[in-house]
Amino acid sequence: MKKILLILFVFLGMGPLYGQLMYPGDTNNDGRANHLDLLPIGLAFGAQGEPRPAASENWFAQEFIPWPIFLPTTPVNGAFINSNGDGIIDTLDLDAIVANYDMMQDSTMPFPWQHNIQCLSCPPPTLSISYNLDSVEVNGAFQAFISVLYPETIPFDLGALGLALELSYDPELVVETSVVVTPNTDEGT
Ligand SMILES: [Ca+2]
Numbered sequence: 088m089k090k091i092l093l094i095l096f097v098f099l100g101m102g103p104l105y106g107q108l109m110y111p112g113d114t115n116n117d118g119r120a121n122h123l124d125l126l127p128i129g130l131a132f133g134a135q136g137e138p139r140p141a142a143s144e145n146w147f148a149q150e151f152i153p154w155p156i157f158l159p160t161t162p163v164n165g166a167f168i169n170s171n172g173d174g175i176i177d178t179l180d181l182d183a184i185v186a187n188y189d190m191m192q193d194s195t196m197p198f199p200w201q202h203n204i205q206c207l208s209c210p211p212p213t214l215s216i217s218y219n220l221d222s223v224e225v226n227g228a229f230q231a232f233i234s235v236l237y238p239e240t241i242p243f244d245l246g247a248l249g250l251a252l253e254l255s256y257d258p259e260l261v262v263e264t265s266v267v268v269t270p271n272t273d274e275g276t
């Protein structure tokens with residue numbers, strides 16, 4: 088009996104301190120760092136919790152102290168969103184997404200979970216794309232307007248808290264350095 092107890096003690100001593108692991112930049116814990124990880128930062132902006140011990144923004148599994156908040160409708164703990172480990176959700180947590188973009192992982196605790204955060208308080212919006220030109224000449228420029236449209240009965244503050252999108256285009260036809268995204272955050276637009 089004494090030998091069994093001794094082996095169990097050593098095993099526990101080698102395990103994670105809090106039993107949970109995260110990768111900096113994968114804020115929604117879906118297994119990949121990409122543009123979708125911007126949304127949890129918007130949802131939890133300003134939230135505070137325990138700093139991550141021995142925090143790094145490098146891409147490896149890191150222990151954390153669980154926060155008292157979770158992403159809406161998910162079991163993803165707020166500490167996943169704290170990419171830089173400093174104990175507050177703010178713009179500094181964007182850096183690890185950029186540094187680790189497209190990196191993948193499958194060893195967090197709890198395990199990565201594929202999910203979608205749905206509109207929680209309103210009907211789903213419609214996404215509209217329009218252009219300022221019908222056609223473009225060689226070396227010409229054009230603008231695309233992307234709008235998130237809600238029924239007029241939905242108050243502005245119940246609309247989307249954030250928008251993440253991925254632009255795909257043929258680099259043979261579009262000069263990459265010419266692509267500029269300008270958000271319009273004016274209320275009511
Ligand atoms: Ca992710």
Ligand SMILES: [Ca+2]
Nearest residue numbers: 169171173175
């Ligand atoms: Ca932070």
